Amino acid sequence: MKIKKAIIPAAGLGTRVLPASKSCPKEMLNIVDKPAIQYIVEEAVKSGITDILIITNRGKGVIEDHFDHSFELEAQLRAKGKDDIADELSALADMANIYFIRQKETKGLGHAVLCAKEFVGNEPFAVLYGDDVIIGEDPAIGQLCRASEKYGKCCVGIKEVPTELVPKYCTLDVEKIDGNTYNVYDMIEKPKVEEIISNFSILGRCVLTPDIFGILSEIPYGAGGELQLTDAMKIMAKKGEMLGVDYTGIRYDMGNKLGIMKANVEVALNHKEIGEDFKEYLKEIVKEL
Numbered sequence: 001m002k003i004k005k006a007i008i009p010a011a012g013l014g015t016r017v018l019p020a021s022k023s024c025p026k027e028m029l030n031i032v033d034k035p036a037i038q039y040i041v042e043e044a045v046k047s048g049i050t051d052i053l054i055i056t057n058r059g060k061g062v063i064e065d066h067f068d069h070s071f072e073l074e075a076q077l078r079a080k081g082k083d084d085i086a087d088e089l090s091a092l093a094d095m096a097n098i099y100f101i102r103q104k105e106t107k108g109l110g111h112a113v114l115c116a117k118e119f120v121g122n123e124p125f126a127v128l129y130g131d132d133v134i135i136g137e138d139p140a141i142g143q144l145c146r147a148s149e150k151y152g153k154c155c156v157g158i159k160e161v162p163t164e165l166v167p168k169y170c171t172l173d174v175e176k177i178d179g180n181t182y183n184v185y186d187m188i189e190k191p192k193v194e195e196i197i198s199n200f201s202i203l204g205r206c207v208l209t210p211d212i213f214g215i216l217s218e219i220p221y222g223a224g225g226e227l228q229l230t231d232a233m234k235i236m237a238k239k240g241e242m243l244g245v246d247y248t249g250i251r252y253d254m255g256n257k258l259g260i261m262k263a264n265v266e267v268a269l270n271h272k273e274i275g276e277d278f279k280e281y282l283k284e285i286v287k288e289l
């Protein structure tokens with residue numbers, strides 16, 4: 001079944017990027033000239049997703065404004081002959097059917113996903129974590145959707161991470177099927193060093209079936225006192241219902257300061273307007289390091 005719906009959880013507190021995230025949601029932090037969440041919505045649209053639910057909470061209304069028309073601004077731009085940028089803003093509001101729901105208490109990613117139950121209905125759906133931007137030719141969530149549609153299973157986006165970082169993410173028991181596709185048999189969220197199964201972790205993307213909602217409703221709250229999506233996905237994995245795709249593309253973690261800087265530097269270097277000037281500037285700077 002073709003995957004048409006996606007959810008973007010964007011209701012986290014963003015404590016690792018305070019004070020920036022105090023009044024500006026971390027999902028709205030810029031990468032050069034676009035907020036992080038715009039890159040994520042564009043990735044979903046390029047992958048054939050038509051309906052997107054963004055999960056927000058108090059203080060994140062600017063996300064709604066960003067994906068809405070701004071008729072006054074567009075009219076003023078046109079009056080000044082700046083039709084290009086007016087067209088770009090108009091297209092941004094029409095990219096997809098974008099809906100919003102509030103997660104009224106910040107009880108974890110699993111709890112945020114549960115808020116999407118009515119929106120999802122009875123179809124498989126994609127999840128794009130609101131602070132993980134992935135840049136690449138072939139959109140990452142599209143790669144997961146294709147694997148999920150081919151094998152009729154759920155799918156997580158996976159990458160090998162350095163051993164010292166595995167306890168911050170999760171560890172997976174995987175077996176290669178073909179190319180960059182794996183069966184995932186088990187997963188442990190934030191493992192202790194002695195619990196590490198492999199360096200593969202889930203990073204930023206997954207495709208799930210509505211079965212996940214029943215599981216999320218029944219499992220207890222896990223690590224950090226939060227309802228953990230990984231704990232629910234682990235049950236699917238143990239039933240043989242879970243794939244992993246080692247997707248192509250570079251992932252930037254907009255939930256931490258270094259990730260934000262890496263994203264800005266690398267995207268700026270390839271930017272058609274400022275790329276060349278920025279490269280010259282960086283070359284000068286590195287001489288002094």
Ligand code: UTP
Binds near residue numbers: 014016255
């Ligand atoms: P994170 O755990 O990275 O986000 O969740 P966080 O809680 O904001 O991080 P800290 O405070 O810096 O440790 C991954 C994604 O899930 C969303 C976040 O907005 C982020 O995009 N999320 C997390 C929710 O929507 N609701 C939650 O209750 C928790």
